[in-house]
Amino acid sequence: MDTGSEPMGTGGHHGSGDPVGPALLWLQDTVMTVTLQACKMVLQGALLLCALGLLLLTTIFLYGSFYYSYMPLATYSSPVHYYCNFPSLLLPHCLRLSPEEWQEPGDDIQPALSDLPGSGDARVASQSGMFMVKISCYSRQGQPVTYSARSTMLRYRSGLLQTADQRQLVEVELFSQYREDSYAPSIGAIIEIQSQRVQIYSAQLYIHAHFTGIRYFLYNFLTLSAVMGLASIFFFLSVLLFFSYLRLIWGLAGMDESEDTEHLQDDQDDTTAESDEVFSEGEDTASKRSTMRRCRSWRTFLMMIQWSVRRQSSWVQLAGHQGNFQLSEGGEVLKRFSEVEAVCLQALMVDPLRPFVPQYHGSVTRGGNSYIRLEDLLSGLKNPVIMDCKMGVRTYQEEELTKSHTKPTLRTDMYQKMVKVDPTAPTVEEHEQRGVTKWRYLQWRDNTSSTSTLGFRIEGIMMENGSVKRDFKKMLTPAQVTEALLSFTKSHLHILKAYHSRLQALDEALKESPFFKSHEMIGSSLLFVHDWTSKASIWMIDFGKTIPSPSSVQLRHNVPWAEGNREDGYLIGLAALTSFVDQAISQAACIQEENHGEETDSVTHTLQEQEHTQTKSQGEVAQNEGCLHSAESLAKSQTLRATRNAKRFDGFQRALDLKNIYTDPDLVSQNIRAILSRKTFMDAVVKIIEENIPEVIL
Numbered sequence: 001m002d003t004g005s006e007p008m009g010t011g012g013h014h015g016s017g018d019p020v021g022p023a024l025l026w027l028q029d030t031v032m033t034v035t036l037q038a039c040k041m042v043l044q045g046a047l048l049l050c051a052l053g054l055l056l057l058t059t060i061f062l063y064g065s066f067y068y069s070y071m072p073l074a075t076y077s078s079p080v081h082y083y084c085n086f087p088s089l090l091l092p093h094c095l096r097l098s099p100e101e102w103q104e105p106g107d108d109i110q111p112a113l114s115d116l117p118g119s120g121d122a123r124v125a126s127q128s129g130m131f132m133v134k135i136s137c138y139s140r141q142g143q144p145v146t147y148s149a150r151s152t153m154l155r156y157r158s159g160l161l162q163t164a165d166q167r168q169l170v171e172v173e174l175f176s177q178y179r180e181d182s183y184a185p186s187i188g189a190i191i192e193i194q195s196q197r198v199q200i201y202s203a204q205l206y207i208h209a210h211f212t213g214i215r216y217f218l219y220n221f222l223t224l225s226a227v228m229g230l231a232s233i234f235f236f237l238s239v240l241l242f243f244s245y246l247r248l249i250w251g252l253a254g255m256d257e258s259e260d261t262e263h264l265q266d267d268q269d270d271t272t273a274e275s276d277e278v279f280s281e282g283e284d285t286a287s288k289r290s291t292m293r294r295c296r297s298w299r300t301f302l303m304m305i306q307w308s309v310r311r312q313s314s315w316v317q318l319a320g321h322q323g324n325f326q327l328s329e330g331g332e333v334l335k336r337f338s339e340v341e342a343v344c345l346q347a348l349m350v351d352p353l354r355p356f357v358p359q360y361h362g363s364v365t366r367g368g369n370s371y372i373r374l375e376d377l378l379s380g381l382k383n384p385v386i387m388d389c390k391m392g393v394r395t396y397q398e399e400e401l402t403k404s405h406t407k408p409t410l411r412t413d414m415y416q417k418m419v420k421v422d423p424t425a426p427t428v429e430e431h432e433q434r435g436v437t438k439w440r441y442l443q444w445r446d447n448t449s450s451t452s453t454l455g456f457r458i459e460g461i462m463m464e465n466g467s468v469k470r471d472f473k474k475m476l477t478p479a480q481v482t483e484a485l486l487s488f489t490k491s492h493l494h495i496l497k498a499y500h501s502r503l504q505a506l507d508e509a510l511k512e513s514p515f516f517k518s519h520e521m522i523g524s525s526l527l528f529v530h531d532w533t534s535k536a537s538i539w540m541i542d543f544g545k546t547i548p549s550p551s552s553v554q555l556r557h558n559v560p561w562a563e564g565n566r567e568d569g570y571l572i573g574l575a576a577l578t579s580f581v582d583q584a585i586s587q588a589a590c591i592q593e594e595n596h597g598e599e600t601d602s603v604t605h606t607l608q609e610q611e612h613t614q615t616k617s618q619g620e621v622a623q624n625e626g627c628l629h630s631a632e633s634l635a636k637s638q639t640l641r642a643t644r645n646a647k648r649f650d651g652f653q654r655a656l657d658l659k660n661i662y663t664d665p666d667l668v669s670q671n672i673r674a675i676l677s678r679k680t681f682m683d684a685v686v687k688i689i690e691e692n693i694p695e696v697i698l
């Protein structure tokens with residue numbers, strides 16, 4: 001689509017024709033943008049690091065908990081309490097172990113008994129010979145579960161080693177492999193030393209686990225399994241977090257299976273060709289559908305990521321009914337369907353106004369609601385700056401007025417909105433009813449804003465940092481509008497100029513437009529859009545209350561409205577807006593010129609300046625003079641008002657207090673910014689004081 005927009009920054013030559021000013025402004029912008037970006041990135045980086053750190057800690061905690069709950073002790077030892085079965089000297093030793101300690105289900109264990117037979121001399125050792133050690137495991141009910149008996153013997157020690165320690169440690173493996181029956185687990189065991197000669201000082205029972213499966217892996221490859229375990233938990237949590245994030249930012253709830261199907265149906269036209277190519281003749285419709293759905297899911301997923309990135313960077317609904325919009329794929333927005341608007345958009349697609357209207361792609365149904373598909377005017381812009389201006393001298397249709405007379409419906413919500421802005425606005429009767437008709441509210445809105453007088457009003461502005469300002473409800477005066485335009489464009493001449501020529505082009509297109517001639521444009525807006533790297537453009541949006549005018553009425557759009565004439569005053573608003581942009585251009589040029597002048601003052605000599613002035617072309621000189629005049633007269637009138645402010649003149653001391661004059665609440669409320677550091681303002685102050693308050697000696 002031909003955007004018809006004006007490229008910004010026309011070679012860096014602006015009002016003054018000197019490239020230094022714009023270059024400095026550009027540099028200032030770039031530095032500011034880069035700083036903002038850097039801050040944003042640092043903040044995002046810090047947040048990301050925090051999230052990653054938290055994720056890592058959670059991962060470690062989860063893995064640790066899993067490891068310590070899933071992995072039993074590899075070796076367990078328990079003291080053996082024994083007693084002598086006199087006179088046979090059989091020494092059965094009893095020990096009690098809880099089933100859990102005894103073993104983990106499913107793993108083999110290997111109980112072994114270590115004895116410390118305290119054979120004080122070699123004679124005992126040589127006489128004891130081979131002896132048996134028997135273990136009998138019993139269940140909770142005292143029933144024998146299993147038993148095992150193993151033979152062992154003490155090593156021989158020479159009688160010559162009289163002074164040496166005669167103790168021996170004997171290790172006996174009682175079970176080479178023991179598998180627990182989970183229905184009758186062993187809870188204890190009796191161990192018998194079947195010998196009359198062995199003397200025992202103490203005994204210890206060791207249970208060694210033989211791990212299998214995951215436990216084997218976890219135990220034998222500790223580092224590898226830890227790395228793998230941590231990585232998989234981390235991945236799983238990240239995916240979970242990612243989907244939660246996606247769901248959070250554009251409510252995936254709406255994108256359920258039914259929507260997918262609807263989407264499939266909506267796009268049937270586009271997909272038929274695709275389907276024909278992808279599927280063979282023989283495949284039945286059901287399988288085609290399911291395969292298409294699968295493909296669509298993946299496409300939807302990729303789209304979701306794309307929208308997420310796009311949405312974060314730009315899209316915003318500045319005005320209008322909240323919840324009316326949804327983002328869609330391929331640089332589109334979906335706006336809640338309105339028959340009136342759809343018909344207008346359809347007609348506008350073949351009208352000379354087409355380059356000023358977002359592309360209309362028909363309608364679509366999502367989650368049971370119908371939407372019109374519109375080109376996303378913010379698509380592709382980086383940190384866009386946007387302004388919504390509602391056009392026309394009235395925002396209500398004549399039918400609304402008729403309705404308020406014939407069958408008035410009171411609106412509490414509108415009464416509340418009214419009271420919020422101005423508690424004195426409703427009449428006594430309206431206060432009593434706690435309601436106003438829609439016409440009354442809309443008319444009040446038009447009268448309290450610049451709509452009735454200037455033919456347009458600013459609804460909202462979003463700056464490049466995402467901050468949104470919507471409190472223009474009481475903006476009435478031309479000075480306020482110009483101030484808003486300057487702040488919206490940050491006094492950038494190239495942007496203001498681009499807007500100016502776009503407005504002029506729109507004016508031309510409106511003159512040619514059959515649609516415009518035959519339609520009453522109520523509540524329609526101009527959306528101003530620019531960013532610092534791309535283009536500045538203006539778009540016509542919102543045709544929800546744009547209706548064909550009766551054939552008997554020939555609309556002119558530039559005359560005031562009177563009941564029955566159907567005039568909307570669209571061109572009044574457009575002309576006013578164009579002239580305010582023009583004024584803003586002049587002021588921005590002056591500011592730029594002054595800034596440039598101040599810089600020059602501080603760096604170069606007056607002679608150099610004169611020389612520089614002489615080399616300027618006639619036209620530039622004339623423009624600068626005009627600029628100085630307008631700035632001077634502006635400064636003069638503003639400071640005159642400021643200095644006449646009695647509270648600043650001290651008659652006794654014969655002095656004028658100009659301290660904090662820039663932030664003086666009286667002046668600020670009148671939209672006067674007396675910047676005394678500016679040469680023109682200071683000159684004006686001196687002149688005004690000389691002329692008007694001669695008693696003040698500076």
Ligand SMILES: O=P(O)(O)O[C@H]1[C@H](O)[C@@H](OP(=O)(O)O)[C@H](OP(=O)(O)O)[C@@H](OP(=O)(O)O)[C@H]1O
Nearest residue numbers: 319320321395417438442445523524542544545
């Ligand atoms: O801007 P505020 O003061 O909030 O008032 C709004 C706007 O005038 C809306 O017009 P637009 O859509 O042109 O922005 C209008 O919608 P209509 O289009 O229905 O007239 C709303 O009426 P309700 O929707 O009835 O509340 C009204 O409450």
Ligand SMILES: Nc1ncnc2c1ncn2[C@@H]1O[C@H](COP(=O)(O)OP(=O)(O)O)[C@@H](O)[C@H]1O
Nearest residue numbers: 317318319320321358374375376377378388542
């Ligand atoms: N095509 C579009 N592209 C981008 N943003 C849009 C588009 N249409 C509308 N908007 C945004 O939505 C806001 C409200 O649009 P509008 O059509 O006036 O809605 P409503 O009919 O609810 O008043 C606009 O101020 C603008 O921020």
